[in-house]
Amino acid sequence: xxxxxxxxxxxxxxxxxxxxxxxxxxxxxxxxxxxxxxxxxxxxxxxxxxxxxxxxxxxxxxxxxxxxxxxxxxxxxxxxxxxxxxxxxxxxxxxxxxxxxxxxxxxxxxxxxxxxxxxxxxxxxxxxxxxxxxxxxxxxxxxxxxxxxxxxxxxxxxxxxxxxxxxxxxxxxxxxxxxxxxxxxxxxxxxxxxxxxxxxxxxxxxxxxxxxxxxxxxxxxxxxxxxxxxxxxxxxxxxxxxxxxxxxxxxxxxxxxxxxxxxxxxxxxxxxxxxxxxxxxxxxxxxxxxxxxxxxxxxxxxxxxxxxxxxxxxxxxxxxxxxxxxxxxxxxxxxxxxxxxxxxxxxxxxxxxxxxxxxxxxxxxxxxxxxxxxxxxxxxxxxxxxxxxxxxxxxxxxxxxxxxxxxxxxxxxxxxxxxxxxxxxxxxxxxxxxxxxxxxxxxxxxxxxx
Ligand code: TRP
Numbered sequence: 001x002x003x004x005x006x007x008x009x010x011x012x013x014x015x016x017x018x019x020x021x022x023x024x025x026x027x028x029x030x031x032x033x034x035x036x037x038x039x040x041x042x043x044x045x046x047x048x049x050x051x052x053x054x055x056x057x058x059x060x061x062x063x064x065x066x067x068x069x070x071x072x073x074x075x076x077x078x079x080x081x082x083x084x085x086x087x088x089x090x091x092x093x094x095x096x097x098x099x100x101x102x103x104x105x106x107x108x109x110x111x112x113x114x115x116x117x118x119x120x121x122x123x124x125x126x127x128x129x130x131x132x133x134x135x136x137x138x139x140x141x142x143x144x145x146x147x148x149x150x151x152x153x154x155x156x157x158x159x160x161x162x163x164x165x166x167x168x169x170x171x172x173x174x175x176x177x178x179x180x181x182x183x184x185x186x187x188x189x190x191x192x193x194x195x196x197x198x199x200x201x202x203x204x205x206x207x208x209x210x211x212x213x214x215x216x217x218x219x220x221x222x223x224x225x226x227x228x229x230x231x232x233x234x235x236x237x238x239x240x241x242x243x244x245x246x247x248x249x250x251x252x253x254x255x256x257x258x259x260x261x262x263x264x265x266x267x268x269x270x271x272x273x274x275x276x277x278x279x280x281x282x283x284x285x286x287x288x289x290x291x292x293x294x295x296x297x298x299x300x301x302x303x304x305x306x307x308x309x310x311x312x313x314x315x316x317x318x319x320x321x322x323x324x325x326x327x328x329x330x331x332x333x334x335x336x337x338x339x340x341x342x343x344x345x346x347x348x349x350x351x352x353x354x355x356x357x358x359x360x361x362x363x364x365x366x367x368x369x370x371x372x373x374x375x376x377x378x379x380x381x382x383x384x385x386x387x388x389x390x391x392x393x394x395x396x397x398x399x400x401x402x403x404x405x406x407x408x409x410x411x412x413x414x415x416x417x418x419x420x421x422x423x424x425x426x427x428x429x430x431x432x433x434x435x436x437x438x439x440x441x442x443x444x445x446x447x448x449x450x
Pocket of ligand 1: 021023024230389
């Protein structure tokens with residue numbers, strides 16, 4: 001059976017950038033920067049993206065594009081029977097777990113989109129805080145909306161690579177970008193906004209601790225979708241002429257630009273009304289609705305539109321990411337269990353929805369749903385970000401650096417010797433030594449050893 005693939009280079013870049021750009025950029029990056037001294041964090045983060053993000057992404061691309069198969073089969077094909085296919089299985093597991101809890105937050109974004117349209121977020125600070133607490137702990141709404149989000153994801157994935165994933169990314173990514181730019185302008189025009197801009201752009205290295213480096217590394221990892229074989233699966237739909245290095249650089253640049261712009265959207269607005277950059281869910285679901293109201297108190301119509309735009313942006317960013325997490329399992333079941341694409345997609349949707357329901361209830365109506373002292377939601381978050389992703393990424397780098405036949409790596413990296421030959425040696429060095437050691441460092445840190 002002939003495999004389908006992306007139709008154009010633009011489609012490849014936008015779909016993969018869509019996977020990378022997500023709640024990690026718009027929500028996690030700004031509060032991580034907020035907690036770690038602003039610009040100093042941004043500088044270190046960019047170093048990590050360069051050293052780790054680009055080589056890691058190229059490695060997953062090499063495996064996927066060479067094998068032209070779902071993740072376990074791809075690792076299998078390139079390892080000649082050794083048990084590397086486990087890395088592929090790990091990727092499917094990790095992506096599906098992430099999909100389960102990510103959809104909960106994406107469902108909150110949907111609710112806030114509806115609520116901002118209906119003008120329900122108007123009220124004082126206590127009201128907004130109470131609104132979030134009441135909504136997230138209800139036993140019906142967050143559960144239903146999380147599952148609805150997975151169903152929307154399902155509709156896209158079931159339509160296939162070109163008609164589903166590529167078309168959707170081509171539509172949503174430009175809109176996302178325009179919304180982001182408009183919001184950055186609106187935010188930076190507010191009185192006193194410059195203090196927020198300064199916070200993000202003027203490095204203060206006195207706030208940097210040893211943990212900052214590792215936090216920045218971890219954020220880089222999550223943000224470019226590294227370590228869950230998502231990039232490997234997408235690369236299996238790339239054309240043989242796609243320039244892997246160039247595409248990686250473009251995708252990483254888009255991802256980083258969106259992260260920085262998100263900071264420029266959130267901090268100036270927050271500083272303008274004297275709100276400290278807060279952390280966690282409260283930043284986008286409690287602090288920001290307040291900020292919008294206060295900042296645009298003189299022009300409520302503008303505030304109304306701005307908050308709708310913000311939640312549309314979040315929903316779009318989350319959707320292009322959940323699509324990628326969904327696709328990896330769907331591709332596997334289609335090819336290995338010989339099911340139709342639609343049936344495989346239903347299988348992934350069913351498993352992810354079940355997880356999503358449990359996660360949503362664990363942070364709301366059923367706080368007893370705990371694992372190892374954490375709500376199931378926080379447990380899934382911690383398990384994937386702090387353990388499974390580092391292992392997956394480490395394996396991808398070790399695999400390409402040390403086990404894949406050198407000729408295969410060279411051919412994929414340079415498209416049979418036609419491009420990128422100058423960077424090949426540097427890449428090989430990075431992937432054999434630099435990346436594994438850096439990833440190991442994150443991992444040990446997260447285990448509390450380092
Ligand atoms: N990168 C996305 C974000 O920033 C999240 C994401 C999508 C992801 N696919 C992934 C994270 C695979 C890790 C692995 O929100």
